[in-house]
Amino acid sequence: MTELIAGALIAAGILFYLAGSIGLLRLPDIYCRLHALTKADNLGLGLLVAGLVLLTDDLAVALKLVLIWLLVLAASAAGAHLIAGQARRGEGP
């Protein structure tokens, strides 16, 4: 049962990654791409981590996985903010 739920969570996470990647490739400008990438990847990684946490019996591993998710959340949110700020000031690529 646990494995089924974990599998569903991981599959959902992969779907979000897929959507984010398609958004990165298809959306017209940098803001839309950032929107697709950060939102989808953060939620996708969160679902992946939730699925993997269900699969492990080790509390330390589970906490490390959650820590990875939190670090990626902070870094990608700040990174997206910085890139968008640069682009708005016209200094970006």
Next chain:
Amino acid sequence: MDGIALILLDALLILVLLGLAWATLESRDPRRGVVLFIAFGLVLALVWARLAAPDVALAEAAIGAGLSGALLLAALRDEPEAGHDPSEPEPATPARRRLPSLTNWALGLLCLGLGLVVTWAFVDALSVADPERLAGQVMARIVESGVSNPVTAVLLNFRGYDTLLELAVLLAALLGILALGPERGGYAPAGPVLAGLAGWLIPGLILTGGYLLWVGAHAPGGAFQAGAILAAAAVIRRLAGDRAAGLPQGLALRALSLAGVAVFLGVGLALLVAGRPFLGFPPTWAGTLILAIESAATLAIGATLALAFVGGRPAAWDSPQQRRALDPTQVRNQP
């Protein structure tokens, strides 16, 4: 089932690695090339992890992808953007890029020859029946090394000379960087988001560096990885607007940069005086001595890599008195 999945994963990693390498070399825009190079380093770290070499994977991710990427991006920032300057009609890059085809062929043949030699060496090493592998020799004597992580045992004890010389090479590189001239310009003070992120990340990075240093005695980790993490904290500080990258000033900074080589040499010479071979640790003391050397090396590696990112002789290198003494020349040198 697991076997097939792992083979698929490995095949995917190899394809992505080769694709990224090709895309990095082929990219016309240097900025794009650097970003691809960072991605290449991260995939390479995954490959090392799949090869059951977590120490190398950590070093590749921290130094190969992270710090080298930061250095390359900092170099790009100082590069005058020739290609983007509309007033200077530059011929499209291909003219510079297209090597004479003879050179191309020669390079291709050389690469092919090198690849064949490496493949032959690999196959030869695998096909020897019942070989005497290095790993077996290390594991047989590991109790005497003072640590239980074989990588640390080789780097700090069995082949201590190599690591001492590596630290000396780093020091020589630092002297080269200092000789490049004054440091590069700093970054604008960070806005609230970056400052907040730095405030959260830097204590965590310092903690992680200390953990990697300590855990290196019995699990993957060690001075180079820990030093690279400390340097990453310094890079974030500099990006967030602190010109000195959080490094100390004057004598303290010089002592920090020298600490690795100095403590390593000091321990080796002290052992000579005590009647043992140079860097021949007595088994009872080996663990403590290795930790002392690794601690100093971590700080020195962190400071050196941070100074590499600063990219020249920082104002903090000279003590305040020396700066005052040097003041007239500095004023003359800086129009």
